[in-house]
Amino acid sequence: MAGTATMARTGAGGEAAAIVKDALLHALVTLGLSIPIVSYRTDAGQGTGLVLTSRWGEVAILCAAVFGLRLAQQLFLAGRSRHRAKADPSAPAAVSRASALIAPFTLGIALTLPALAALATGGLSESRYWIDLGILILTYVMLGWGLNIVVGLAGLLDLGYVAFYAVGAYSYALLSTVFGLSFWICLPLAGLFAAAFGVLLGFPVLRLRGDYLAIVTLAFGEIIRLVLINWVDFSGGAAGLSSIPRASFFGIPFTAGEGGFAATFGLDFNPMHRVVFLYYLILALALITNLVTLRMRRLPLGRAWEALREDEIACRSLGINTTMTKLTAFALGAMFAGFAGSFFAVRQGFVSPESFNFLESAIILAIVVLGGMGSQIGVAIAAIAMVGGPELLRNLGFLKAVFGEHFDPNEYRLLLFGLAMVAMMVFRPRGLIAEREPSVRLGAAR
Amino acid sequence: MSLATAAGRLAIVEGGPPPAASGPPDDPILIVDHLTMRFGGLTAVNDLSFKVGRGDITALIGPNGAGKTTVFNCITGFYKPSEGMIRLCQAGGETYLLERLPGHDVNRIARVARTFQNIRLFPRMTVLENLLVAMHKPLMQASGFSLAGILGLAGYRNAQAAAIEKARAWLDRIDLTARADDDAGDLPYGDQRRLEIARAMCTDPVLLCLDEPAAGLNPKESSELNRLLRQIRDEHGTTVLLIEHDMSVVMQISDRIVVLDYGLKIADGTPDAIRTDTRVIAAYLGVDDSEVEAVEAEVGLTGTQA
Amino acid sequence: MEFFAQQFINGLTLGSIYGLIAIGYTMVFGIIGMVNFAHGDVFMLSAFIALIFFLILTTWLGMTSVALVFLIVLVLAMVLTSLWGWAVERVAYRPLRGSFRLAPLISAIGVSIFLSNFVQVVQGARNKPVPPLVNDAFVLYRHEDYVVTLSYKQAIIMATTALLLAGFWYLVQKTSFGRAQRACEQDRRMAALLGINVDRTISLTFVLGAALAAVAGTLYLLYYGVVSFSDGFVPGVKAFTAAVLGGIGSLPGAVIGGLIIGLIETFWSAYFSIEYKDVAAFLILIVVLIFKPSGILGRPDVEKV
Incomplete structure (x- = not known):
């Protein structure tokens, strides 16, 4: 990702900010993708028509989950790249x-x-x-x-x-x-x-x-x-x-x-x-x-x-x-x-x-x-x-x-x-x- | 070396008329006759005729885009030529029209093997497996098209042992025995080139076509390659046809050279004849025939060095 | 004769929808040489997006102007589906450039399975019907007791398709994006060396393909008035057939192919057997791929040795 290259150049503080920003971006995209397919549920109503139910709570959970996962992944990757020298060759x-x-x-x-x-x-x-x-x-x-x-x-x-x-x-x-x-x-x-x-x-x-x-x-x-x-x-x-x-x-x-x-x-x-x-x-x-x-x-x-x-x-x-x-x-x-x-x-x-x-x-x-x-x-x-x-x-x-x-x-x-x-x-x-x-x-x- | 090329060389020594007139090989293994290949509006090879002498090393040279690889692809059954005939005459007298054979039969029946400009090994199979795949035909028969093999009959086991021995002989020759069980894709570039040649040789070809075998090799590897190709010609009696840009390889080992430019043959003769041919020099320098002498003088090139 | 004319109109309507989806297949194939297997499911997803906005606008906001509702739904569906197209490329296809030959197709199958089941999980497995938006029809021809009609729906579908195709054509032929895209089709590495942002061009291709699929999805919903999570597969395969028939990589080919498939399917159902109408499309796909893989307008591809 383009983010990694910029991260390498900035300091530790910049790195953390970049990671958070990246995770926020992911959450934002998730929000966009959730509209309206997750945020509103269609159900059969009494008559022939469909009834809508909002589910913004679920959307919020989803976005938070994506934010958290992305954050964890980036932190993990950043940590691993720092310790890359100590990679374990016996793993395979x-x-x-x-x-x-x-x-x-x-x-x-x-x-x-x-x-x-x-x-x-x-x-x-x-x-x-x-x-x-x-x-x-x-x-x-x-x-x-x-x-x-x-x-x-x-x-x-x-x-x-x-x-x-x-x-x-x-x-x-x-x-x-x-x-x-x-x-x-x-x-x-x-x-x-x-x-x-x-x-x-x-x-x-x-x-x-x-x-x-x-x-x-x-x-x-x-x-x-x-x-x-x-x-x-x-x-x-x-x-x-x-x-x-x-x-x-x-x-x-x-x-x-x-x-x-x-x-x-x-x-x-x-x-x-x-x-x-x-x-x-x-x-x-x-x-x-x-x-x-x-x-x-x-x-x-x-x-x-x-x-x-x-x-x-x-x-x-x-x-x-x-x-x-x-x-x-x-x-x-x-x-x-x-x-x-x-x-x-x-x-x-x-x-x-x-x-x-x-x-x-x-x-x-x-x-x-x-x-x-x-x-x-x-x-x-x-x-x-x-x-x-x-x-x-x-x-x-x-x-x-x-x-x-x-x-x-x-x-x-x-x-x-x-x-x-x-x-x-x-x-x-x-x-x-x-x-x-x-x-x-x-x-x-x- | 065939008589014809020796005679050709003699003519040069005696100061006779140079170039292409050194006479065709009189026992050709491959006769390319009026070969034309068009791709849509583009004519990549135009009315090309040449012969490859049995037991010779023949080089096909020419500037980039001259149509050399297209000629190879026609000979080895990957392209169907738009016009022309490609005849392969085996020592026993059997003659095959290569352009009429299905792609794989060019190798299986007519026994023409090839390598590729961009190496085509089986990267995720081992070096030994690469060679065994080349012995598909005899092993397939020995395994009774898998039926005997699946039952583990002795006939197949013996055939497989023989195939491994043959592969080992080739590995010894190209110095890769120690890496037999490594993935072919993990080998260094020069080793991959040699392995691809050995793999082609494992199909027991009468004609081996090499597409730029020296590309990307260092001088030491190039001279090893020269040795390998001479061995193939002298010990196995396999005729070699190669495309090559590295003139040190071409001039040292070729018995005969065919020069292509824009899909046309512009010269055909011994290395000595080729290096003094004005049309060849003109094609490589990218000028008209009449300007060759002037340009040669300019760059300090004389007729004896190419 | 009247029956034939009526079927012809129906076939063209269906063909317009297939053509719009087919463009997405053909553009992506042209630029990165992959069969975007998930494209049919993107189309299905867009129909759901259109459905939900239609419900919001009509039942919650109480809008009554049919034209306005249709327009808003169309634009929203295009925008949000584009986001999906973009995200899918970014997550599932971009990391695979340079991977082994079949990796993008396998990944696309994964996306396809994911999308259809995602919609099933979030929206349920049942068919989703919408009340018909427009019911009237132009009577084109009346002969004794048989009439040939062009319903407003069909007129809207054909007009929208024609209009958007014209705009799209302009985009691909006359703008710098179009030039960049055609450059990437010819030689991606060279295009990159010349300063074209290849990643962005590929992204935009997916976005455009998804936007046109969203148009198709909205029109599909308008035409049939019902959609379900499994509706991506068969229209997807048929649109892919259209793209192959027209010559994959060729934009006019995709539209022509779409119309031909639409007509064949309609006539097949009308004159032979409605049960086997899908078999017809699948058979065409097999026959074209075997005997003329370059299609009607495509260039034959020479095997690189």
Whole structure:
């Protein structure tokens, strides 16, 4: 900012004055931005018209908050620039050491979550909330990992990723209800269908420059959704498809009666068996996604993806068919979205186009971006924080005490997603976990 | 050195008629035929024809904006020429029309590699990874287009070990073995230039096109570069075509020089012939042919120094 | 024939609005080469600003002169939306110059998500209707029981668009700001060396784009009489389609593209299927980007090697 340069020249007193002035300016801009969108609220009145309510108090709080935050930030920056000489060089190493521990720890928690939740809540049935939350988070982890192949490794911004998720979900829904195929046959088929859609879309558009590609994938995603809404005979329209067959334990249904899962294994019937099974199913799917991605990175194709992200023109000069290489990344990413989609359908037992709107794509993209494009553990952490975080906040009573009874952190979830994406690009464009592990080392090969 | 260029040199020693008449290479690897490239109303390259002799180091020189890089981009498949033909004849007799090949096949099939004026490494990948990416084609086949690779079959592992050995040989040659596992973007400028050449060589090219390889190098690095380029020509039998402004590099290592000005070829011959060519001097000094002698006398330049 | 003429008028009205938004996309793309994904949401925000001022003026201050209300609302919306445009550029885009290729677009997506949810949080998720300001219409043509009309609303929209475009055209072609802007489009570093304040020029570009989006937002509110927090996305994508169709970077192209998209959408809805009208716009976007990314009036861009 221009302010820093002037600050350096003036004395300490001038510096403080400049900082305060800068913070005041920020507060003033906030005031301008708040008019009238924050200062007056429109609500439906008794008749057809709208009623206005003033909220200048909130505006004042907002401006004061911006003033305070900016002041603190500037003071912090000024303090840090004075102590810059004493910067800690070991910090990045510490981060990488920490992230090396995080991965096995997270995996350990993930593998034992149903047991942990049951122990903590005092029973399998009581732990349902936690296991459901785990399933939700893992679905996003898997989608994030799938998209990471496309965005993080190959550097292709795909804003229509959710379309492939939809293809997977509808594939299972239709194949199982119309043809009566079982989940275990539908799962690979759904992945194949999604990958085929990826190739179909990718072939004509992957020549485009990065931002055009992003927009075209967005348009494609929207077209798929609009077709699902309007082609009622095929997809059930906006109402969606329901009574999709539930998952079975490799053919053994989770039912109470004879031949059910509980009876076969000599257990007491508990509806939670199915939930726990679903949990491990999505965990396995996510881990497969991760494993394949890690393996691919060490193969020539994966290396070509990363090279493509770095410099497409250089790739072409080295004889790499860039279109085909992009297509493989696109198709593989789409395939994992297809798997995730069929899991979504089997878990919900119901699919409708509204689950597959642009916002969903944006959330998955945000997870990948926040995690640090290309970093597997970063994506997992981002998914946990972004999906699990707001859920946990909702249960914290004291927030309600502070912000009032109607406070719902979920309302602010997307707002924070947006802010976090911007902040990430501005402050840490390579993501929370920026470290990149080389796919091969000369030392190791010796 | 080919016979033709040797003969050309002989002609100069005997005091025969100088310049461009030193005869074309008789075993050309690359034949550029009536190449024209237009961008909208601008003609960047105009009806250019020249040949590159097999096993030679040929330099393409000319003042800024003469169209040298455009010629490179046409040869290496980045631009589709407006008119003309670019033929590549491999030693085995296969001939490729480069302007008809899709961009990446110029390298993959016709085996023409290149470097770029503004270095194009993969900055966030390691030095070793940069070289392995260049061996994409053989490794891709060995990995069974990833299927065998993902299962970890032995065939792929052996191929990868061989590729790493080859990369190591190149790293030894360009003196970067110690930095193999560092990000390419962290290397000093001169090292990046050498790495880019090594990366291009890892694609096993028959023709290597270098766009200003000596730009930004200090004299010591320049002479190392000269050595590297001679090695590439002599030990690998790779033909080299380079664009260069640094005359110390051009004059010392080139077997043949092609001079461009405003998209037109104004001279084509051995270094000795080129340095005495009045049209070349005129183009570099920016004057008409007829004024060359007067200007040369003015700046104290004689026909033997360029 | 009468039906066709009526649809033509409706299409031009819609196209004017798209054209105004498209200019914001095309100007920003021209000067810094980024797709300002949040522009559609700036448009939506401006419609909310217009809505609130309209309510203040009519219900609280009891103003009755339609022309005066419209004018005040328009000016206030333009000013305050410009401030948003300025702030967004300053906070979310300026620090990213020189960052990696996709950073500005990702940041813009973040801004887009933020803006729509910000409006949802502060104004609620429901549709916000306003009573119609003007209802009358000119009857252009009457044939038996079919009439072709040009409503006052449509007339206002077309007139406002034409007037503001003329002023805007003058600004970009004849003033020093316009020259600075075109210089920055050609070569930003050179422009800076020549003493042009590049940062300010870019800021002003965003301000202008936002101001025109505010005009579009106000007119949109006037035309449809209702707005909701999610109304930025689809018109935004359509306006972007218009900018691409016209040739991104070209100002007349944006307006022409806007009119074409407006007409296509209207005729598509009238003659084919109203359900798939958005699909039409998205399909045009894909087809144009694949087959003629330089659009109608744009220059083809040569890949720099």
